Amino acid sequence: MISIDSTVMKTETLDLANLPASETALEIHNLNLHYGTKQALFDVSMKIPKKRVTAFIGPSGCGKSTLLRCINRMNDLVDNCNITGEIRLHEQNIYDKAVDVAALRRSVGMVFQRPNPFPKSIYENVVYGLRLQGINNRRELDEACERSLRGAAIWDEVKDRLHDNAFGLSGGQQQRLVIARAIAIEPEVLLLDEPTSALDPISTLTIEELITELKAKYTVVIVTHNMQQAARVSDQTAFMYMGELVEYADTNTIFTTPSQRKTEDYITGRYG
Numbered sequence: 001m002i003s004i005d006s007t008v009m010k011t012e013t014l015d016l017a018n019l020p021a022s023e024t025a026l027e028i029h030n031l032n033l034h035y036g037t038k039q040a041l042f043d044v045s046m047k048i049p050k051k052r053v054t055a056f057i058g059p060s061g062c063g064k065s066t067l068l069r070c071i072n073r074m075n076d077l078v079d080n081c082n083i084t085g086e087i088r089l090h091e092q093n094i095y096d097k098a099v100d101v102a103a104l105r106r107s108v109g110m111v112f113q114r115p116n117p118f119p120k121s122i123y124e125n126v127v128y129g130l131r132l133q134g135i136n137n138r139r140e141l142d143e144a145c146e147r148s149l150r151g152a153a154i155w156d157e158v159k160d161r162l163h164d165n166a167f168g169l170s171g172g173q174q175q176r177l178v179i180a181r182a183i184a185i186e187p188e189v190l191l192l193d194e195p196t197s198a199l200d201p202i203s204t205l206t207i208e209e210l211i212t213e214l215k216a217k218y219t220v221v222i223v224t225h226n227m228q229q230a231a232r233v234s235d236q237t238a239f240m241y242m243g244e245l246v247e248y249a250d251t252n253t254i255f256t257t258p259s260q261r262k263t264e265d266y267i268t269g270r271y272g
């Protein structure tokens, strides 16, 4: 079994199946997804609690990233991708025809595996989304820039070189800059798709500490290959296998007393 540091056991256990609406950020209902004829998600249902960290774990190809990408409709960009079921954010199905996808993606930000700053200054990277919204007031942008860089735990490292190109930062700094860019527009949900897999161990630790801080303000959903990382940063964990959600519970439960044999086999390293 994965050993869990007692310091991460910080939030009380939730009854995830009966989570009240006031504590639910997202509700996924009977979600099925096909890429062409290949089914990648099978009838996934779960409630993701507000202002906590939820991890999706499972072996390669089990559908973790696919499920994550459904939450801000990134799969809309994939040809032949067919989705049925619902994902409810504020009681509204994000797949309803009436939903403004650009607005959805402002509420549900995403950070990818490889840091992807734009070829611009640090400052312009952070305020990019605000400028897209038509905000050009210097004071407003300056304040948002500082607030976001502080929120992403990188302000002290970059405050004297805000107008330098973002490509001059290390990989770990670039990833925190990308997180600053994502939180500058004040989303509710942050989706992190293996955010540390391209980083060294020290940068990984810094990002993990940051993730723990982010949940004070945001609902965080993270896909990770790394079970120790899921154990360290998440409050609840969803174990997926071959497109199915096998088990979803508090992280402590998943890693110490899973109810499903498949979960136990995975976390004890029998496959994956």
Ligand SMILES: Nc1ncnc2c1ncn2[C@@H]1O[C@H](COP(=O)(O)OP(=O)(O)OP(=O)(O)O)[C@@H](O)[C@H]1O
Residues within 6 Å of the ligand: 035, 038, 040, 058, 059, 060, 061, 062, 063, 064, 065, 066, 067, 078, 225
């Ligand atoms: N754009 C796509 N077109 C067709 N099939 C896809 C596409 N994206 C993913 N798949 C397939 O869907 C299944 C789930 O993939 P997904 O990337 O969601 O898994 P994953 O659990 O995130 O894997 P990994 O841990 O390796 O990133 C896999 O069989 C994959 O090959």
